[in-house]
Amino acid sequence: MALVPPEPATNPAAVAYAPRNALLTGPIAGFLAWLVPGLGHIYLGHRVRGVVCLVTITVTFWTGVAIGGVQATVDPHERSFWFMAQICTGGNTLAAYGLHRVVEPQLAAGQRPVAALAHWLSSEVGVHYTGVAGLLNLLVILDALGRADAPSPKRTRRDHPPGAPRP
Amino acid sequence: MTLVALFTTAIELTSAQRFLLMLPLCLSLAVVYKTIRLEDVRAIPAASLILSATIVLAMCAIAVGLWAVFSIMV
Numbered sequence: 488m489a490l491v492p493p494e495p496a497t498n499p500a501a502v503a504y505a506p507r508n509a510l511l512t513g514p515i516a517g518f519l520a521w522l523v524p525g526l527g528h529i530y531l532g533h534r535v536r537g538v539v540c541l542v543t544i545t546v547t548f549w550t551g552v553a554i555g556g557v558q559a560t561v562d563p564h565e566r567s568f569w570f571m572a573q574i575c576t577g578g579n580t581l582a583a584y585g586l587h588r589v590v591e592p593q594l595a596a597g598q599r600p601v602a603a604l605a606h607w608l609s610s611e612v613g614v615h616y617t618g619v620a621g622l623l624n625l626l627v628i629l630d631a632l633g634r635a636d637a638p639s640p641k642r643t644r645r646d647h648p649p650g651a652p653r654p
Numbered sequence: 655m656t657l658v659a660l661f662t663t664a665i666e667l668t669s670a671q672r673f674l675l676m677l678p679l680c681l682s683l684a685v686v687y688k689t690i691r692l693e694d695v696r697a698i699p700a701a702s703l704i705l706s707a708t709i710v711l712a713m714c715a716i717a718v719g720l721w722a723v724f725s726i727m728v
Contacts, residue, residue, distance in 0.1 A: 535695045540686055547682040549661070554675070556664030583661075590662050608672050609664045619679060623686045630690040 513635035520631040521577040524624045527631030540627045548579045548620035555613015557586045569614050575621035575628070583617075676713075680706045 512531070520527025525541030528534075552560050561583040563570040573580045667675070684705035688698050 536689050539689045539695075539698065543682050543685045543689070547679065550678070552661045554665050554667070557661050559664060586658070586661060606664065606666045608667045608669065612667060612672055612675050613664070616675075616679060619683060623683060626690060627686065 513632050516631040516635045517628055520624070520628040521575070523578050524576055524620075524627055527628065528634070531631060531634050533634065540624075544576060544620050544624050544627065545579060547623070548573075548576050548583075548617050551613040551616025551618075551620065552583050553613075554616065555610040557583055558590055559610035560613040560617055561587050566614060569618045572618040572621040572625075575625040576617075577624075580617075580621065677706075677710065680709045684709065 516527035516530050518527075519530050523541065524544035525537035525539070528537030528540060530537075554560075561570065561573060561580060563584070570580075573583075681702065684702040685698065688701045688705060689695075692698055692701060
């Protein structure tokens with residue numbers, strides 16, 4: 488069986504396909520996936536998959552915040568269990584909680600607009616959207632961790648170029 | 655400032671709007687699930703639409719079933 492000849496080390500493509508540190512790839516991919524949905528997949532070379540997850544989860548999360556208002560939606564004190572789900576979309580939830588903290592002093596000072604007091608239907612829908620976005624990102628994080636152990640698509644193409652016999 | 659107000663001001667919803675907002679949530683759920691499950695990314699759009707339609711139809715069927723049970727028992 489003919490084997491694919493190894494590429495020379497000076498080939499830029501070979502450098503790009505060099506295997507990453509196996510011990511760090513999983514944790515880095517998982518952390519990136521937690522911080523920004525889909526970034527773990529992009530880091531692993533699954534660009535389309537990562538971008539789809541990034542757009543879908545981010546839009547879902549911020550749609551929920553827009554529907555319910557940040558005060559009623561991202562609230563670790565009043566909705567602690569939902570916040571545990573929301574925090575799975577790390578960066579989004581931290582940004583929303585930062586906005587929550589910015590708006591809170593206005594509430595204390597009585598400057599909060601009446602419309603910010605969410606109708607219970609709105610706040611429930613908003614919490615569901617953000618919570619589901621968080622749980623979806625948990626799936627994405629687990630998938631990124633699983634794919635970190637598998638060969639990346641780049642390496643697969645390098646190992647099996649089109650037309651070359653497979654070992 | 656307008657952008658911030660978009661996320662700090664809640665939207666008032668009616669019950670019908672609340673149920674309609676279930677559709678995009680089902681779609682996003684289906685898209686993410688199929689994105690991580692399918693190896694061929696070109697198959698994601700069709701598979702996501704099918705899955706989201708299946709979720710909505712299944713929930714409607716469960717609702718009708720529960721309504722029928724409730725009607726019989728009460």
